[in-house]
Amino acid sequence: TRSQRTHPTAEGDLLLVGGYGHAGGRAASPKHHLDELLGWAKQHYPGAEVTHTWSAQDYQATNLMPFFGKLPRGHGRILFGTGYNKWGMSNGVAVALSITSDILGGQSDWATTIHHRVTSPQGALQAIRLNAGTAKRMIEDRAKVRSNPEITDETHPAEGTGVVGLYKGEPAAVSTVDGKVCMVSASCAHLGGLLSWNDAEKSWDCPLHGSRFTPEGNYLEGPATHHLKTSVGKKKD
DSSP states (O other), X not given: OEEEEEEEETTEEEEEEEEOOOOTTTOSOHHHHHHHHHHHHHHXXXXXXXXXXXXXXXXXXXXXXXXXXXXXXXXXXXXXXXXXXXXXXXXXXHHHHHHHHHHHTOOOHHHHHHHSOOOOHHHHHHHHHHHHHHHHHHHHHHHXXXXXXXXXXXXXXXXXXXXXXXXXXXXXXXXXXXXXEEEEESBOTTTOOBOEEETTTTEEEOTTTOOEEOTTOOEXXXXXXXOOOOTTOOOOO
16 A cells, blocks of 8 residues: 655655555565565656655554543643554644643544543454464564574674574574674563564564664664663674
């Protein structure tokens, strides 16, 4: 699936093309998805020049409705919006209108209706399936990593790549970016999911809930709240 829109600038129109989505941390090669998207754009828009590329995570609620308003346990001081389900250009604006009304002391009828969220039996079952699938993935990945080549102090992946294996019995992730070799824990700082290498954005991504980290293990985004452990060792040039 591809989506397109133009954006006017002083230098001329920009074309935004999106698509080839995949679950964070689960694609064998995110770069392959990017290459497919760029290839499609160049085929349909000959002469177009690539100026920027990026990826974004798009959260989806089990009932497909956006979730916004006052953050639970936020004491009414934190307001948020999420779960746009690929409709951020419209849902993001709607959420902004509702939050503005909340701050100013009003509320829209349509927002009040959405806030009365009732989880249907189907939605509850979907949530159970998602959690079960996450637990299954964690168990499978932990078993699979033991069959990977062992990580040693001499492990030097090729430029722009990363590998995962056991280092002294613990899951370790080693990558090489701009000539710098780094080793960090391969266990996600959120719930311990086994990280995978993102060859498009040169990051470590978690297939369980989408947390992302730099090659050095610094937190980028997702439900994790701190950096990866580096106690397994750190590689030097």
